Amino acid sequence: MSKSPRRVGNLPAEVTVFVGRRREVAEAKRLLAASRLVTLTGVGGVGKTRLALRVAGELQRGFPDGAWLVELADLSDPGLLPQTVASAVGARSQSARHMADSLASYLAGKRLLLVLDNCEHLSSACAELVGRLLATAPGLVVLATGRQALRLPEERVLRVPPMSLPEDRVLQPARLLQYEAVNLFAERASAAVSDFHVTPENSAAVARLCRRLDGIPLAIELAAVQLRALSPEQVLERLDDRYRLLRGGSRIAAPRHQTLHALIGWSFGLCTAEERTLWMRVSVFSGGFDLDAAKEVCCVDDELAPDRVAATLRSLVDRSVLIRNGSGDRVRYRLLETIQHYGRNRLRATGVETVFRSRHRDWYQRMAARAEAEWFGPDQVEWSARLRQEHANLRAALDFCLTEPGEARSGLAIAGTLRVYWLSGTGFVSEGRRWLDQFLALDQEPSPERVKGLWCGAWLAALQNDVEAAEPMLAESRALARRFDDDTALAYTTQIAGLVALHRGDLTNAVALIRQALRLHEATGDPVGTAHALIRLATAAVLLGDAHTAVTLCTQSLAMSQVHGERWFRAHTLWVLGIARWEQGGHRRAIALEHKCIRLKSEFDDLLGVCVAIEALAWIAATERAERAATLFGGLSRIWQVTGLSRLSYLDEPHHRYEAMTRHALGDHAYEKAFRRGSELSPDEVIGYALEERAEPGGAADEPAPGGLTRRERQIAELLAEGYSNKKIAATLVISERTAESHVENILKKLGFTSRTQVAAWVTERPSHPA
Template identity: 45%
Template sequence: MDDSRRRPGNLPADTTSFVGRRRELTSARALLSRTRLLTLVGLGGIGKTRLALRLATEVQRSYPAGVWRVDVAAVERADLLEHATLAGLDLEHAAARPPLAALTDQLYGRRLLLLLDNCEHLLDPCALLVSRLLAALPHLQLLVTSRQALGVDGECPLPVPPLAAPHPDRPRTGPDMPNEALELFVDRAAAALGEFTPTQPQAHAAALICHLLEGIPLAVELAATRLRTLTCRQILDRLDRRFDLLTQGNRAAPARQQTLRAVLDWSFDLCTPQERILWTRLSAFAGSMDLEAAEAVCPDAQLPPAAVLDLVAGLIDKSVLIREEHGARVRYRMMETIRQYGRLHLGEPDERQALRRRHRDHYLTLVLRADHEWFTAQQATWACRLDQERPNLRAALDFCLDTPGEAGAGLRMAAALWSPQLGADHLEENRLWLARALAADTARSPARIAALRADGWLALLVGADEAAAARVTECRALAAELDEPRASAQAEQLAGLAALFADDLATGVQLLEDTLARHRADGDHGDAWSALFLLGLACCLAGDSRARALCQEGLELCERQQAQWARSWALWLSGLQELLLGATAAAARRLQESLRCGPPAHNRLGVAQCLEVLAWTRAQQDRAPEAAELLGAAQSLWQQLGTRLPGVGRLLRHHTDCEARLRRALGDEAFTRSVQAGRALAVEQAVDRALERTPGCRSAATASPLTGREQQVVRLVAQGLTDKQIAALLVVSPRTAQGHVQRILVKLGFTSRTQIATWTTRSQR
């Protein structure tokens, strides 16, 4: 007989194959070797039980007294928990003896692993039982699964994520990009059909199903069983009604696990009444949200603003919300399945409409504030924040443009959000919103002029010259009709930009000089810088002797206002000016400094311009292979952005001259290879090449897998501080500090605090 069958315990045999989870198993095994209480925490249907059973099976040789599972989900009352544990461990119990005493007496001195499965509905009784068992039984280890951590001293919670399910159309960024969810789908489809070998279209549709279900194992399995009656494409088309679709589960499973809706009903019922209200109202958000947004949108007479913070914490604890750190701010995200469930419980149409209006009001205020504070030290922060809020901004604009009487707010929002200063990415999408807003609200107003200017600017960038000309004409006519100074200056600036793109530099210089004078008179630093930048570019291309002074003035204005995003553009213009004067070394320094001004993801248009002009610079420095690679990287960005390269007519001639020079230097074949190599680079890799650094030269903070708080803890561990000392310094509980250290060890693949200290020292060097 196999030795494993004689080993004590009651683990059930697998009835289906176990898919994926290599990383989670590695982390869990490492933690189990260092803690007596490991809790697998996650959303219902995420696979906690299956992961726990596989982990228990893999480690059972380490427990002479066996590995035992107690299914707490079957226990309905707290006073029966200890009795159920005795029964699960197959222990005797005299009726007159307290069950806890019987447990501790019979288990004392025995090394075993006890798996308490599905504890969320008896959280406090389970926490009390676990605390008493750990105190009384020094050789006992506990593995717990729950939708919420127990909150017991010494507990090490390990969040269980969904299965990996990358988007099938998204380029891979690393050598190991598994699609565990698709592997599970194919496996369960084969079990349902007897055989399933998907064709390429079927595989693509299946991968999309897994992506849209966000890798939730139960949802993926339920979708796979639908292949008995539907094709992959038909399942995909019905995922917007997923709670009606994913209903045919394993009839042998508990009722709460047989359908996707039943799983979430169970989670919803475990929440307090106010947590349920917040869950449903947070479903009005798209993507993620911060605490400020939740406190602005969700409260009313039923839900006071002061309660939101604690309720958010409760939903995080129950795995309804996912906490994510973004620099100095924390954001909260709902998985789409949880969001759709929340929307099913939102209530009457009037309540939904009021909630959507509060959501719109919050984001309109946010956008107008960003526009007002744009040319300040907050510029980079706003660029990042607005990029994070893009899904919510889309939802707010949809509300404005689909709801009678709200179009005016939509026009103000579109004009302020995607003005020329902010329109550095998503160019075609931005134009679609502006077109919808302009069509929905035809009132003659300064907001319309701002929207016309924004749309005209973007039309020039994407090469829609006729549309841009129409916007210039309408913008100038409306400005003359309204006789509003700032609006008139904006209209003339758009006309000057159009002349610049048409290579009519004389007209462009004249119009932009007039615009600059008007903005200076108004005292508007942001508009003045914009006009100053465009006038400097026009003079630079025209060979006007004022170009250098204008470049310097624009750079100094950015530095006085500490506007880093605008400073990157000012440095680009200064680099271009140096190149056109033949100072290639100075040009390269300015362009590289521009690329260092901020994360490239928030200014891809600026990065493309820098890579392009730096390629011309390297070509003139006889560094042909490097120049061709940079040219390819810039081409890739132009294509991704949907803009013409590089925009202004005279700049396009410089690109053509550079390409001809590189072909002569390298030959057609070598030139093409270098350009293709550049096109294959991700934007961060292209910036690394341009700055002449390798990825390993980045700071430890950039390259580290740790969060900001975990990096703080790492530095304190490296100083030799204990968990208690770290907790005091960070004003957290010792248990929280211990949890941080445990997660750091897992993420870095270490087993001791000494290894953390050594790694920190090496990273700093």
């Protein structure tokens, strides 16, 4: 970890030039110095978000725990507000406790700036949450934006005015450009047409145009793009026509709302039929989308052919309707809030909104199903990241199923299919449960989807140590699985019943149930279920003091992970294997295994997985390095507290035993001191501290001989253990496939092995050599 001061947070980089607003920036800063809650209000498109980001960027260095943007425009369920804020700021929570509580304790000791963008549609939920967080977190400062204020007593409000405008008299270009609106217009116009300048000839038209646009930045941006085809004069004329049209109507909107509405409507009218169609249809996405998604969701008829989508997206970007982020394969498109709103209304007006929302749902339902099917494989880390990126869309799809009559069954299916996502430690256990609970309540009719929803729900509940909730779900799931002859469901139901027995401390029963589940999973050919069962059986064996059995089971599980090229279960297995090796007297090996587990679990952002490995490191240290053990215990207690996660209850007994041992070795005073030192570290520091311990030199008696491998061979052996094929090894190390092949042969020869799996097992238990 670098010690140099760095910017912490998630503020996006500015992609276009920022213009003016010196007074507003200064005023916002002044208000933020006086109050911990400042809200920027103003009409749509006036520049609230842009200003907030600017101010936050300038103040960022004063907040050691960072400046964090939480975008709320896409969130429709106020119940998910605390979860959304928590995941934006990186506070992960798996606890069943109220999410707002764990967020509050996460923020309690932090000096952090929170930017809540677009609060208007959730203003009472925002007010409640912000009020609560400010009360419990003295170092928290909130900068909110919205069409209106939150109405909290401590709130200071800054109304963001339109950009400054020239009066109605002739001015020289240089003078004119001192006005923000003109400056912005000139900026964006020259981006659209490279030789555009404000000249003595066009300056009067430009000034009038900016006045006509009321100095609203979004309107200015949309109008500037028109200069590709029209002169400023012509743009002005067309606008006048449009306004007359609008005024003729019976709208009772404020004039500035009318301006923007007129502008967006005008931009819409100028689009080609294809562009209009695409604009309306992509408005069903939340939080951005990529080309493939747009093609699949938006192309149903001859109005838009799939091979026209890429070009049409590009032209919408040119028209400032879409914002494009990323590059290459990772390009994503996004609509500004007001523009999305407009598209959505038009789509609704044409009576086909449901068609496209349901196609959107179908696309994400298929994505979730693919993620589930491919989870146990080489693309696992990518899937984990991809689902995370699509979180807002997944929510929108689930939301559609929740609110659209007759769609609850699909919702149940999606929420169940996403179990890999809810569980894989990205911190969404509570959210997964919430969706499942809602759909299970909405669609109570027996169905295969319900069976899966039930066992998934029970699983998530068990992970939260909530066995009371898990048991009735399991009972119903078991009965329905039999009724539908669903062997997969029966296998999981049995396994989760075993997990619940483990939580209850009934190890004998747990082992019997999980063994039974293992047979069922093997019979259905389900590697994920099998891997889970093997790891759980190994865990039970370790808890029963049977290290030998645990090692055998772990070896089986590692071989499966290796064959499939997956890493999440591998990491999980390393944790259990580490404890087993330690029980067999292999301290160094055990520590190396726990370190590997922590590194792998970090790739998935699986904090719970990381924490159980740190717990194991503390046990290992308890006897010989008691001070370190106490510090690790202190560090963990802090992580539990700030993240709202909790230790799996079946680890309580050994935890208390090793904690007592540590205390005894150190004496109360020294124990408390070391514990306190740990509890003052941040979660990242605790992880760093846990990883810092290098295997002690000299104590290599329990290590296998290095086998005389060269550095390159060791490197290749490490990749082999991750399930890489010769081809992938070759690509990773930029060598030919033939060379990779001959390295692998040498490794086998030197180690006296006959299979890659043996090499993998050998590598797994050697200390890693992180780059």
